[in-house]
Amino acid sequence: MERHYMDSKIKGVSTGVSNVNYVCSKTINKLIQVHDRIFCCIAGSLADAQAVTKTAKFQISLHSIQMESPPLVKAAASVMKELCYNNKEELQAGFITAGWDKKKGPQVYTVALGGMLLSLPFTIGGSGSTYIYGYTDAKYKPDMSREECLQFATNALALAMGRDNVSGGVAHLVVITEGGVEHVVIPGDKLPKFHDE
Amino acid sequence: IKYKKKKKEWQTATTIIAVEFNGGVVLGSDSRVSAGETVVNRVMNKLSLLHDKIYCALSGSAADAQTIAEMVNYQLDVHSIEIGEDPQVRSAATLVKNISYKYKEELSAHLIVAGWDRRGGGQVFVTLNGLLSRQPFAVGGSGSSYVYGFVDAEYQKGMSKEDCQQFVVNTISLAMSRDGSSGGVAYLVTIDEKGAEEKCILGNELPTFYDQ
Numbered sequence: 001m002e003r004h005y006m007d008s009k010i011k012g013v014s015t016g017v018s019n020v021n022y023v024c025s026k027t028i029n030k031l032i033q034v035h036d037r038i039f040c041c042i043a044g045s046l047a048d049a050q051a052v053t054k055t056a057k058f059q060i061s062l063h064s065i066q067m068e069s070p071p072l073v074k075a076a077a078s079v080m081k082e083l084c085y086n087n088k089e090e091l092q093a094g095f096i097t098a099g100w101d102k103k104k105g106p107q108v109y110t111v112a113l114g115g116m117l118l119s120l121p122f123t124i125g126g127s128g129s130t131y132i133y134g135y136t137d138a139k140y141k142p143d144m145s146r147e148e149c150l151q152f153a154t155n156a157l158a159l160a161m162g163r164d165n166v167s168g169g170v171a172h173l174v175v176i177t178e179g180g181v182e183h184v185v186i187p188g189d190k191l192p193k194f195h196d197e
Numbered sequence: 198i199k200y201k202k203k204k205k206e207w208q209t210a211t212t213i214i215a216v217e218f219n220g221g222v223v224l225g226s227d228s229r230v231s232a233g234e235t236v237v238n239r240v241m242n243k244l245s246l247l248h249d250k251i252y253c254a255l256s257g258s259a260a261d262a263q264t265i266a267e268m269v270n271y272q273l274d275v276h277s278i279e280i281g282e283d284p285q286v287r288s289a290a291t292l293v294k295n296i297s298y299k300y301k302e303e304l305s306a307h308l309i310v311a312g313w314d315r316r317g318g319g320q321v322f323v324t325l326n327g328l329l330s331r332q333p334f335a336v337g338g339s340g341s342s343y344v345y346g347f348v349d350a351e352y353q354k355g356m357s358k359e360d361c362q363q364f365v366v367n368t369i370s371l372a373m374s375r376d377g378s379s380g381g382v383a384y385l386v387t388i389d390e391k392g393a394e395e396k397c398i399l400g401n402e403l404p405t406f407y408d409q
Contacts, residue, residue, distance in 0.1 A: 130342045130343055131342060131343070131345040131346045132345075132346030132347070133343040133344070133346075133371070133375045134343045134344030134345075134346060134347035134348075134368065134371035134372060134375065135344075135346035135347040135349075135350055136346075137347075137371050137374065137375070137406045137407070138347055138351075138367065138371055138406055139350075140406075140407050141407065142407065155350060156346065159345070159346035159349050159350055160346060162349060163345045163346065163349070194349045194350055194352075195333075195349065195352050195353060195354065
């Protein structure tokens with residue numbers, strides 16, 4: 001991306017339904033895989049975000065080798081948080097870390113601009129996210145199925161892209177489950193349309 | 198009106214919405230007026246009467262918005278006597294637009310004008326910064342950014358009066374829960390052929406969503 005500020009609108013939704021656990025993560029521009037079952041969505045300055053995720057990816061791999069087991073999502077999120085907090089003066093990037101691990105199943109963490117770490121059932125970020133706070137508050141339900149989750153995320157992205165002048169293009173989604181990772185790409189013209197289109 | 202002390206000026210940084218339905222309009226607003234970080238009035242009614250069946254919703258600087266509404270109220274009274282019948286919503290909106298546009302450097306208020314008239318039925322007009330545009334629905338104020346997605350998704354043409362009222366209440370409730378400058382109670386005005394009906398919904402009676 002040539003633009004300095006990432007116009008990404010990101011969302012992660014986590015839900016557990018009986019034995020099947022899903023995490024739907026969604027990003028317009030960049031979705032970085034930091035480990036087999038952990039992805040990171042970035043918002044803000046692209047350069048900062050890339051630098052942080054590269055460092056984080058290395059640290060998480062090292063940690064996982066030392067522990068001799070796949071890393072916890074919380075550990076990955078903590079790594080991001082440490083980097084953001086310790087360099088808060090220079091950095092301008094926010095992250096959403098989401099994934100699946102054996103201990104707690106699907107989880108979503110958000111690391112805000114100054115280095116705050118929060119665990120949430122779902123979260124949104126990026127410049128376009130302000131426009132869909134109302135929509136996601138209204139429409140989110142706990143324990144959605146995979147299809148409902150994908151639909152919720154797709155709708156929210158489409159609405160944000162319709163209102164935010166720096167969001168647009170293609171919608172990327174990643175579904176992370178115990179069984180693996182699946183990429184879903186929805187081009188702009190296949191996104192859901194609303195009343196004024 | 199050249200001198201503007203923006204810092205502690207009373208702002209109705211707010212959430213306002215107006216929606217057309219079959220046979221009328223519904224206007225809604227929150228009730229918070231802030232000056233910097235302080236809430237100076239938590240129960241202000243931001244839906245102002247311009248004429249029997251034409252209301253406007255105020256946002257931005259409280260003083261500016263109220264003054265515009267009062268001036269247009271007077272001008273509309275004169276106009277309706279001259280033409281001998283109820284004024285059109287478009288006329289009211291044009292009067293607001295004229296003031297907003299002429300004094301756009303000094304004023305900082307955005308009014309949404311909505312009402313019912315015999316010729317056009319229920320109509321909603323936006324007059325932001327001096328433009329005039331008719332829309333099926335309009336949101337305004339600082340809280341509106343958070344609910345653009347929600348109103349885009351949920352609005353449907355040709356809603357009934359009750360659905361419309363519920364839509365407006367839901368929207369205001371969502372915006373109030375996210376925007377620090379909106380809060381208090383929700384005011385609703387429903388305007389149709391028979392007249393205008395005002396309603397106030399207290400904070401604890403507002404709809405709640407998953408995290409409340």
